[in-house]
Amino acid sequence: xxxKEFDRNAVLEKCIVLFWKEGYNGTGVQKIVERTKVNRYxxxxxxxxxxxxxxxxxxxxxxxxxxxxxxxxxxSLDEILFEFYASFFTPVSANKHPVGCYISTMAxxxxxxxxxxxxxxxxxxxxxxxxxxxxxxKSRKREEGNVAKQLALFYxxxxxxxxxxxxxxxxxxIQDNLNLITKCLKQ
Amino acid sequence: xxxxxxxxxxxxxxxxxxxxxxxxxxxxxxxxKGMGISHSFLYNQWGKEQLLLDSIDSYLSESIDPVFxxxxxxxxxxxxxxxxxxxxxxxxxxxxxxxxMLMNIALELKDEVKSLRPVxxxxxxxxxSSYSAALHQSYQTGAIKHAEKIPxxxxxxxxxxxxxxxxxxxxxxxxxxxxxxxxxxxxx
Numbered sequence: 246x247x248x249k250e251f252d253r254n255a256v257l258e259k260c261i262v263l264f265w266k267e268g269y270n271g272t273g274v275q276k277i278v279e280r281t282k283v284n285r286y287x288x289x290x291x292x293x294x295x296x297x298x299x300x301x302x303x304x305x306x307x308x309x310x311x312x313x314x315x316x317x318x319x320x321s322l323d324e325i326l327f328e329f330y331a332s333f334f335t336p337v338s339a340n341k342h343p344v345g346c347y348i349s350t351m352a353x354x355x356x357x358x359x360x361x362x363x364x365x366x367x368x369x370x371x372x373x374x375x376x377x378x379x380x381x382x383k384s385r386k387r388e389e390g391n392v393a394k395q396l397a398l399f400y401x402x403x404x405x406x407x408x409x410x411x412x413x414x415x416x417x418x419i420q421d422n423l424n425l426i427t428k429c430l431k432q
Numbered sequence: 433x434x435x436x437x438x439x440x441x442x443x444x445x446x447x448x449x450x451x452x453x454x455x456x457x458x459x460x461x462x463x464x465k466g467m468g469i470s471h472s473f474l475y476n477q478w479g480k481e482q483l484l485l486d487s488i489d490s491y492l493s494e495s496i497d498p499v500f501x502x503x504x505x506x507x508x509x510x511x512x513x514x515x516x517x518x519x520x521x522x523x524x525x526x527x528x529x530x531x532x533m534l535m536n537i538a539l540e541l542k543d544e545v546k547s548l549r550p551v552x553x554x555x556x557x558x559x560x561s562s563y564s565a566a567l568h569q570s571y572q573t574g575a576i577k578h579a580e581k582i583p584x585x586x587x588x589x590x591x592x593x594x595x596x597x598x599x600x601x602x603x604x605x606x607x608x609x610x611x612x613x614x615x616x617x618x619x620x
Contacts, residue, residue, distance in 0.1 A: 268540065271456055349598055353539055356601035365602050391614060398611045402595025408539050409552055409594065422588050425618050 253291065256281045257305045260298055262341050269299060269354055296360055299351070303364055306347045307371075310340070316375055322383040323427055326396065330403050330419045334412045344412065349404035373397040384430045395426050442467050443483070443490045450487050451533045454540050455480070481545060484537070488551055491533050496555070500562035509570030513563060513589060514616055520596055521608035532597040559593075560586050575620060585619050 259281050263272050274295055278285055292298045315329045336342045348368055355361040377393035399422065407415045445467045449458060460480065464471040474483070499516055506512035534555065541548060563586045570576045576585075592615055599608065 401598040405594030
């Protein structure tokens with residue numbers, strides 16, 4: 246096996262910031278070459294093409310930057326959910342990420358493409374499964390999957406909200422409406 | 433050929449071009465070609481940012497305001513809103529690409545084009561006031577029990593629309609209608 250001449254994840258992290266801030270369609274391969282200092286041949290050799298780079302960034306983001314660990318905290322269901330959603334609006338400054346979620350931003354920009362279909366659907370499915378598990382652990386009430394589904398949709402809603410509303414407005418919205426969704430688990 | 437320029441007609445032609453290409457990626461050349469006018473006229477007399485603002489105005493008054501008007505004046509109250517949301521879930525984007533033009537542009541130009549802010553604020557005011565009118569109508573008929581909760585419900589429905597704009601292209605109509613109905617179930 247030949248040694249990699251570049252750090253794959255470091256390159257992908259730079260691409261995340263690039264695609265997120267300038268749009269996937271707004272970023273040419275030349276720009277990626279300039280920003281990552283990896284030449285075109287090596288990029289293609291590693292990722293196939295620009296779509297390959299995108300897919301790799303999405304997987305990396307889902308693994309590294311979605312705060313899954315929050316869902317495992319010992320706090321109450323409401324606290325955990327609020328912290329999870331709100332975390333997207335208080336990004337870690339070291340990441341140089343804009344506010345929001347990279348995956349849903351790409352899902353919105355590339356909504357007409359087949360490329361995003363499988364990834365985003367499986368991401369939402371994964372989100373739903375994790376919420377279902379969380380509800381099972383935290384609530385004594387039997388959950389038929391509806392609340393978990395609503396929470397996954399609510400994720401999309403929150404990510405849509407911040408595009409137009411301020412961070413404070415979005416947080417207030419999350420707080421108010423999470424209560425409504427989880428209310429049926431407490432009755 | 434008449435020399436009088438019909439601005440409204442020209443703007444209508446620009447709307448789908450911005451929707452498909454976004455703001456930054458679209459060139460003066462593409463716009464001028466699609467609108468059937470000269471590049472220099474567009475560049476010197478109009479400008480891309482002004483054309484974008486005009487396009488959004490056109491989009492709002494042609495496609496969005498009639499919907500708010502329908503909701504505010506319907507005697508079906510909340511059910512009128514549900515009807516509109518179902519329609520959005522069933523829409524075919526190949527035929528009507530403008531359903532969420534405002535969202536796309538907002539996503540691309542958030543915090544960048546300051547002149548857009550008042551446009552969004554006006555849009556949100558119209559949305560909220562039409563929803564509020566419909567919910568009060570439903571309170572009159574007894575479909576909603578707590579009048580004091582109406583502002584909260586309005587916010588929830590506004591948010592639901594923004595969320596739909598993201599999932600719309602990924603979920604089937606049936607699934608979306610399911611989601612929508614379960615949200616409406618939280619209100620009634």
